[in-house]
Amino acid sequence: MRITLRQLRRLIREYSEYFGSEFMEFKKAHKDGQHPLTAAYENLTELGSGSTRVVFEFTDNKSQVLKVINSPEGSGVDLGGEHHRTQFTKKHMIDSNVWESDLKMQMLYPDIFPRTFEVAPDRSWILAERVDPINRDIFIKMIGLEGEGIKPGYLGNIKLQALIALAIMYFQERKNPGSKSVIDAVGPINENETKTYVMTKNKPGARSTPTSSGSILTKTVVRRLRKMLSDPHMRKIYNAMSELNIPPREFSPKNLGISRISKRLTILDASLWEDHRQL
Numbered sequence: 001m002r003i004t005l006r007q008l009r010r011l012i013r014e015y016s017e018y019f020g021s022e023f024m025e026f027k028k029a030h031k032d033g034q035h036p037l038t039a040a041y042e043n044l045t046e047l048g049s050g051s052t053r054v055v056f057e058f059t060d061n062k063s064q065v066l067k068v069i070n071s072p073e074g075s076g077v078d079l080g081g082e083h084h085r086t087q088f089t090k091k092h093m094i095d096s097n098v099w100e101s102d103l104k105m106q107m108l109y110p111d112i113f114p115r116t117f118e119v120a121p122d123r124s125w126i127l128a129e130r131v132d133p134i135n136r137d138i139f140i141k142m143i144g145l146e147g148e149g150i151k152p153g154y155l156g157n158i159k160l161q162a163l164i165a166l167a168i169m170y171f172q173e174r175k176n177p178g179s180k181s182v183i184d185a186v187g188p189i190n191e192n193e194t195k196t197y198v199m200t201k202n203k204p205g206a207r208s209t210p211t212s213s214g215s216i217l218t219k220t221v222v223r224r225l226r227k228m229l230s231d232p233h234m235r236k237i238y239n240a241m242s243e244l245n246i247p248p249r250e251f252s253p254k255n256l257g258i259s260r261i262s263k264r265l266t267i268l269d270a271s272l273w274e275d276h277r278q279l
Contacts, residue, residue: 019064019117020058020061021060022043022058022059022061023061023064023066026039026040026043026044026066029043030120030124030125035072035073036068036069036120036125037069037071037072038073040056040066040068044056044057044058044066045057045059048133050070051088052088052092052269053068053096053269054067054069054070055068056068062130063260063261064127064128064129065127065128065129065130065131066127066128067097068125069090069093069094069096069097069125070093071093077090077093094123094124096269097119097120097123097125098123100114100126101116101119101126105244109244111233111259111264111266112236112237112266113266114131114266114268115129116128117129129259129261130260131257131258131259131266132257132258132260133253133257134257134258136152136253139252139253139256142265143228145160145227145228148224148227161249163221163225163228164228164238164248164251166217166221166225167228167234167238168238168241168242168246169182169242170186170238171238171241171242172242175242181217186225186226186229187226189230237267246267250267250269251267255267256268
């Protein structure tokens with residue numbers, strides 16, 4: 001099938017209108033040999049930055065963002081070294097984009113990671129759906145712990161990390177019949193369940209209970225866990241974290257947001273814990 005010059009120009013115009021002319025200008029600059037981060041700073045506005053990537057927004061496209069690896073031209077990272085503060089290498093940064101643009105992962109875990117619409121051949125940048133940041137209060141509410149007294153600060157964060165670790169462990173134990181401490185304590189979670197009362201295996205005459213001395217699975221912890229596991233989308237997130245070996249520390253407001261497309265809680269960075277691998 002032959003495409004005429006007129007048809008080609010129409011396709012380019014429609015493509016530009018869909019993603020915006022600013023993205024097209026950036027893409028052209030990079031294709032012409034300009035360093036991706038330099039091209040992004042010259043054509044776009046920085047929205048935020050992390051250890052592995054810098055995120056840029058468009059004035060003519062409010063649904064997508066550009067994520068460029070954080071290796072400035074001529075820097076130690078760009079030349080093959082490590083980030084002076086985080087010790088991430090350029091490979092780690094590339095892996096951030098490789099993980100996020102992994103179509104198989106997006107199909108296995110829909111609405112959990114940002115959708116990707118276009119990628120650079122070398123994965124130095126990706127065009128992804130925009131995810132709005134959240135604060136700690138929204139985070140606490142979305143994971144079902146509003147009113148549970150999880151206060152800000154060092155101790156509150158330790159409690160949160162412990163609860164997230166237990167939620168992940170719940171799904172790990174479902175795949176490992178030999179270890180059922182969390183599952184036994186929390187009890188079955190039904191798909192349509194919305195109740196948040198305590199439901200444990202405790203029965204009159206039981207020799208031991210999850211609240212025995214030395215156990216962290218107190219009635220308060222079990223109640224909080226059941227709240228965290230009562231939402232179907234949150235269960236999908238904890239299950240994905242258990243299967244992808246995402247550490248609990250990565251499940252925090254700074255690495256989460258609300259998708260502008262699905263309106264669901266989304267994990268922003270899918271790669272900080274290990275090198276990319278085939279799923």
